[in-house]
Amino acid sequence: MRKLKILYEYAALCFGLAFLAGLCIAWSLLAATLCRCLPERRGRQLGRWVIMAGFRLYLAVLGWIGACRFDLSALDALRGGPALILAPNHPGLLDAVMILSRLPDVACILKASLMDNLLFGAGARLACYIRNDTGHAMIKRAVRALDDGSHLLLFPEGTRTTRPPVNAFKGSTGLIAHHARVPVQTVFIETDSPFLGKRWPLHRRPDLPLSYRVRLGRRFDPPEDIRGFTRVLETYFAAELGVNPLSARRPAVPGYPRTRQETADESSL
Template identity: 55%
Template sequence: MSARLRPTSLPWSVYEHLAMVVGLVSLAVICLAWLPLALALRPVLRGDIGQRLGRLAIMRGFQLYLQVLRGLCACRFDIEAIDALRDQGPMVIAANHPSLLDAVLITSRLPNAVCVMKAEVMENPLFGAGARMAGYVRNDPPLHMVLECRSALRHGAQVLIFPESTRTPGYPANPVNPLSRTAAIIAARAGVPVQTLIVEFSSPYLGKGWPLHRAPRLPLHCRVRLGRRFDPPRDPRAFTTELEAHLRAELAGPKTS
């Protein structure tokens, strides 16, 4: 880094704000570019073909977005470990949730991932059409969510869920929220394993309570690594306790910096 442009300098602060704008605008442009195609193709390409195309388009779009963040916004991503899951068949992928970027990082590496999303995100005009084409699942009503996830798993998809149900408040001091039993119930109903992912950020950027207009502290480092893989749960309550203990243990060490 040049001696004239250090993280504590005014020019660097200006750059951080510009990088934030570039990142947000880039994501909006990528989503808007896919929106009319998703609206046009979804009625024509029904079933598995349309869903797989939708998931692949999201993966490629997010890969492009991350390239922009790497090239223009001083972001560094260590997420290649996720690639090992691509050909390992149906599973529930359970990750901690420190930032809005988590799902972007994970789905950028998995061509057949199905995200469990909040209902309001599914209804968002920017993201909704693409998410529906990809066969993503609303998180309510709960029974419908479980049945939809089980169907996706039976058709070979990998279901991505954040068992905290919301972003982690107070990250990184508070590494993980208490978990819901949703991941355990889905995996038990479908008879599939649960693969954990450990998500680490150098900053709580876009975490719980972080406003969109607040610039990140750059450079931003993000890492996603594989955690433990659990057998299909038999007792969702006991399994959830074990899953939470595993995530807390994995996140107790030094954070990405």
């Protein structure tokens, strides 16, 4: 039975990656053509809707094959709401996928390498996502997206977490909120596994099923003191994520940093 479980987990991992790659390639081929044919506004609306629908289908498939369990319903409260900066923590590669799967109008700040990627580039350009390598131009495009009424997805850590519960925060979240005069909605992503985290090799088999939960935190007003706001935001995330009820259900993975809660649980035994 143990060998069968291991075989199933490898098969589920390979199928999930192949299914996502197939979705992205199929959409990229069509999106590359639509980028030349559609006006920007119509292309942006279509591009973001297709990304939402495609990612929702992908997560549903992961649930159907028993690979993952998702609780993302908290995000539905943001649909149709005013422009906000969505500021989540960043434990793994599925974070943006989960958020984008529930909201139809989100501008996302992406790494330049993803904007140029064969799998994601054409779809990201059609959806008017924003490259993160353009400095002042990135800020201007982000503010414009918020002025147009879109949500803006921005990870304050800048990259996936390497020092749980969160890395040091960048100042871009406060800077964009300050210039756009929009609130910052904190979003907490909780999981019971470091799968697809910064230090997780893509070929390493996870212990399935994986559990993910997204919950909304405090909504911060646009800041005047950007540096002070960044410190407050990082402290708030560290306090909220110091105790993760999902991670306590699964043994720690050898060679991966333990959370403060896991260490405390072990020392109390």
